[in-house]
Amino acid sequence: MAKEKSFFVCSECGAEAIRWEGRCASCGAWNSLQRFQPAALPRSAANSSAFTEAHPVDLAEVVADPRPRLPLDNQELRRVLGGGLTQGSAVLLAGDPGIGKSTLLMTTMADFARRTPVLYVSGEESIQQLKQRSMRLEVVEKGLKVLMENRLEAVLHSAEQLKPTVLVVDSVQTLASDRVSSAAGSVSQVRECAAQLIQMAKQRNMALFLVGHVTKDGQIAGPRVLEHMVDTVLYFEGERGHDYRILRAVKNRFGPANEIGVFEMSESGLREVANPSELFLAERVAGAAGSVVFAGMEGTRPLLLEVQALVAPTPLPQPRRTTLGLDPNRLAMLTAVMEKRLGLGLFNHDIFLNVAGGFRVTEPAVDLAVCAALVASHRNRSLDANLVILGEVGLSGEVRAVSHVATRLKEAAKLGFTRCIVPEKALRSLPEGLPIVVDPVKSVEEMVRRLLTP
Secondary structure (H helix, E strand, C coil), X not given: CCCCCCEEEECCCCCEECCCCCECCCCCCEXXXXXXXXXXXXXXXXXXCCXXXXXXXXXXXXXXXXXXXXXXXXXXXXXXXXXXXXXXXXEXXXXXXXCCHHHHHHHHHHHHHCCCCEEEEECCCCHHHHHHHHHHHCCCCCCEEEEECCEHHHHHHHHHHHCCCEEEEECHHHCECCCECCCCCCHXXXXXXXXXXXXXXXXXXXXXXXXXXXXXXXXECCCCHHHHHCCEEEEEEXXXXXXXXXXXEEEECCCCCCCEEEEEEECCEEEECCCHXXXXXXXXXXXXXXXXXXXXXXXXXXXXXXXXXXXXXXXXXXXXEEEECCCXXXXXXXXXXXXXHCCCCCCCEEEEEEECCCCCCCCHHHHHHHHHHHHHHHHCCCCCCCEEECCEECCCCEEECCCCHHHHHHHHHHCCCCEEEEEHHHHHHCCCCCCCEEEEECEHHHHHHHXXXX
């Protein structure tokens, strides 16, 4: 008998190898190669030479689809998707267990079901459990079709029969195809199931939602190629100790990336937060030492956040550097800059840095606010409660310009802030007549002098 051919696929980058190796040659990940056994084609299919041949066409002669995006009643999800759900698009929604992925999709599909046919496929919950969830969320709609199925072929058959406008698969790791011999959730199964679902969505002009599991490191489980196959990748983030949930667009072919939507988890489901800046600053204590307000940007949305710092002497030879919501490597760099340029003497102090509300900041525009919070906590000085600070700090202590300064300042002025410290180079892009006092600085030393001067 002929020996069955197999190869190995990397679960991190999707690269293929003819034999197992301890380390992937493409991405360098260890123990990431998994065996892939393709199913043999039927004899009739292997011997058949009939196939549908695709011919290239002139792009100028292609007629664009005039139909608009599918409207969404959920304004936060609509913002993250770029203005609505594009027909024929594939959206991957990932997040930690229990974060609210199924709750968000159930309420969204109930809104769609009032206007268009929807199919919700669940591989994790029974029909009765889906009914209980819809009753708890008060979103029972007649047009919402549900299906409990783990076989890919059965899902494709049901979608061909119903012809829904929107298809939800919760989750893609629970599906298994008869064409692949491995278990559900393996690299080969996830890739095969996702490829067939996306192909059907493109051919039928049907919007597709795929729910994905995440690993303990917060990455989407399965092959990395899954994120390249879909059109939009959404991450649902949140802290266990907070009721706030953040929906972030990591990739979006039909809208801006890094756009966020803010929700609040309540007993009746997810509630939209129209003004997240006011929500994150609601419990701020005015005049607290080490508290600074930062004006950030997430996608196209300005967001005001409170940066808190605590600097305390320590007798330990190795002081602690703890951050929540910020990159610890960024804190180490800023601490070294302040040691070199200001001589603060932080080498024998513990430093604790926190972004209030459980939010995570990744943009470098928060550097100047972090430096101001560290100085205020070290000197035990309370800063102006109506002050907003933003700017990137370089290794020589210079303050670099950031983007969308005017949008940030308008949001700060709308919430009642009267003064803002910004990089001096940002003055070129600011329009006249801003309802806030702009205080430009060139370096960290100049910023500290402005803060400590009465």
